[in-house]
Amino acid sequence: MSPKKIAIIGAGISGLTTAYLLQKSGCQVQVFEKNNHIGGSIITEKKDGFLIDLGPNSTLETSEELRNLVDELGLQKQKVYANELSNKRFVVRDGILHALPMSLPAFIKTKLFSWKAKLRLLKEPFIPPTQGEDISLADFVRYRLGEEFLHYAINPFVAGVYAGDPEQLSTPAAFPKLYALEQKYGSFIKGTIKGARERKKRKEVAKDRAKMFSFLDGMQVFPQALSSHLRNNIQLNSEVLTLTPLAQGFKLTYVKDGKQEEQTFGQVVFSVPTYSQSELLRPLIKDRADLLTEVNYPPVAVVFMGFKKENVAHNLAGFGFLVPEVEKKQILGSIFSSTIFPGRSPEGAAAFTTFVGGTRQPQNALKSDSELEQLVFNDLNDLIGLKGDPMFVRIRRWEKAIPQYTMGYKKVTTLFDQLEREFPGLFFAGNFRRGISVGDSVLSAHETVKEMLQK
Numbered sequence: 001m002s003p004k005k006i007a008i009i010g011a012g013i014s015g016l017t018t019a020y021l022l023q024k025s026g027c028q029v030q031v032f033e034k035n036n037h038i039g040g041s042i043i044t045e046k047k048d049g050f051l052i053d054l055g056p057n058s059t060l061e062t063s064e065e066l067r068n069l070v071d072e073l074g075l076q077k078q079k080v081y082a083n084e085l086s087n088k089r090f091v092v093r094d095g096i097l098h099a100l101p102m103s104l105p106a107f108i109k110t111k112l113f114s115w116k117a118k119l120r121l122l123k124e125p126f127i128p129p130t131q132g133e134d135i136s137l138a139d140f141v142r143y144r145l146g147e148e149f150l151h152y153a154i155n156p157f158v159a160g161v162y163a164g165d166p167e168q169l170s171t172p173a174a175f176p177k178l179y180a181l182e183q184k185y186g187s188f189i190k191g192t193i194k195g196a197r198e199r200k201k202r203k204e205v206a207k208d209r210a211k212m213f214s215f216l217d218g219m220q221v222f223p224q225a226l227s228s229h230l231r232n233n234i235q236l237n238s239e240v241l242t243l244t245p246l247a248q249g250f251k252l253t254y255v256k257d258g259k260q261e262e263q264t265f266g267q268v269v270f271s272v273p274t275y276s277q278s279e280l281l282r283p284l285i286k287d288r289a290d291l292l293t294e295v296n297y298p299p300v301a302v303v304f305m306g307f308k309k310e311n312v313a314h315n316l317a318g319f320g321f322l323v324p325e326v327e328k329k330q331i332l333g334s335i336f337s338s339t340i341f342p343g344r345s346p347e348g349a350a351a352f353t354t355f356v357g358g359t360r361q362p363q364n365a366l367k368s369d370s371e372l373e374q375l376v377f378n379d380l381n382d383l384i385g386l387k388g389d390p391m392f393v394r395i396r397r398w399e400k401a402i403p404q405y406t407m408g409y410k411k412v413t414t415l416f417d418q419l420e421r422e423f424p425g426l427f428f429a430g431n432f433r434r435g436i437s438v439g440d441s442v443l444s445a446h447e448t449v450k451e452m453l454q455k
């Protein structure tokens with residue numbers, strides 16, 4: 001085996017994008033994946049006329065790199081933008097769904113926030129920027145926007161994106177752009193207005209403006225298209241067990257269909273979760289591996305349910321709803337899957353994808369299927385009104401779902417930079433580095449490949 005060959009560990013969207021870009025630049029690549037399928041968290045199933053995304057349901061078109069990659073893979077005809085109706089998003093307050101205000105008049109009218117909270121926002125541009133290296137998202141929002149905004153806007157938003165808790169997440173690590181706006185312009189509101197002009201110049205799109213998309217046949221189309229270019233260079237059922245640095249390159253041992261094998265490579269890219277990295281790297285980096293083990297990946301259960309439309313009281317004209325923690329419900333939120341994209345349910349049916357657990361209620365995600373089904377049914381019934389039993393249910397538990405960029409996370413991202421310097425030929429690309437979304441993972445792959453090709 002030529003040591004020039006590059007090993008990529010993990011065939012999630014990050015590993016596959018890394019491998020694809022390297023191969024396109026003329027490198028020889030080999031992807032190792034421990035499971036029997038590609039895509040990592042991206043899994044789509046079709047059954048009984050329903051199309052079920054068990055991981056991400058969509059992503060935001062925030063960068064040119066992502067848009068170009070989708071085009072380059074020939075997925076223009078498969079790509080589908082979210083229905084305009086889904087611009088409307090709901091947040092629960094006092095057991096009722098309130099549309100998130102999208103304009104000033106709507107903001108003035110909404111019952112989602114009290115008058116006191118609305119007036120408090122006016123103070124924000126005059127509050128000095130936060131000080132210090134790190135600040136939790138909750139403290140940041142409390143200080144800049146007030147307690148009520150934290151409870152009814154940020155807490156549910158963070159549950160929807162990270163399945164996380166704003167008291168634990170680090171603002172600079174988890175929301176670097178938001179933090180940078182505040183630090184640069186002294187105010188989040190002033191920064192949003194001025195930052196928009198600068199983003200336009202950089203051809204970047206803010207997450208709140210970016211268009212949401214998926215594919216007609218579900219999110220799995222994306223990793224499948226990447227893998228079709230990599231063909232025999234992906235080894236499934238191949239868990240990498242050890243990594244040993246050699247005078248030139250690295251030796252990897254892995255179990256392939258129950259048999260241990262080894263190969264040498266010139267360079268290795270880690271695109272596996274940090275807890276898997278820590279096992280592989282501990283012999284090399286000793287106690288520093290603890291930092292990687294300590295990253296919290298809380299469990300999340302995805303509960304997909306189909307109902308006859310006539311059995312749902314709500315008109316479902318929206319993206320879905322998020323539940324603030326103070327509302328004391330058992331679910332984090334639910335998306336109206338059949339409203340957002342076509343083909344998610346058979347004629348006459350409505351489909352919901354509900355998220356349970358996360359940092360807020362990890363124990364809920366690990367309940368039995370029947371308990372989960374009941375718990376989701378009860379909350380959906382309270383909030384959108386249901387009649388009769390669901391016509392379809394599919395549950396998927398992610399025991400370790402999404403890495404939480406908690407306070408001090410900078411130490412973790414700094415460790416990746418250090419290891420890339422200390423062990424020439426070792427690289428990291430994944431949702432643990434530059435953001436957790438599918439789009440961020442693609443960008444992480446791009447940046448790592450750029451760095452590799454420059455060396």
Ligand SMILES: Cc1cc2nc3c(=O)[nH]c(=O)nc-3n(C[C@H](O)[C@H](O)[C@H](O)COP(=O)(O)OP(=O)(O)OC[C@H]3O[C@@H](n4cnc5c(N)ncnc54)[C@H](O)[C@@H]3O)c2cc1C
Pocket residue numbers: 009010011012013014015032033034035038039040041042054055056057058059060238239240241271272273276300302398401402429430431432436437438439441
């Ligand atoms: C339930 C859920 C909902 C989400 N919703 C959204 C959403 O709506 N929009 C959005 O943009 N993002 C969403 N995300 C986040 C996004 O899907 C992920 O962050 C992204 O897909 C991660 O890709 P990745 O390649 O970095 O990691 P992963 O997908 O975790 O891939 C890592 C791969 O490495 C493999 N592996 C691990 N150890 C080894 C080893 N030793 N040897 C070989 N292989 C190994 C794993 O089997 C896995 O396939 C969601 C995530 C989850 C879990």
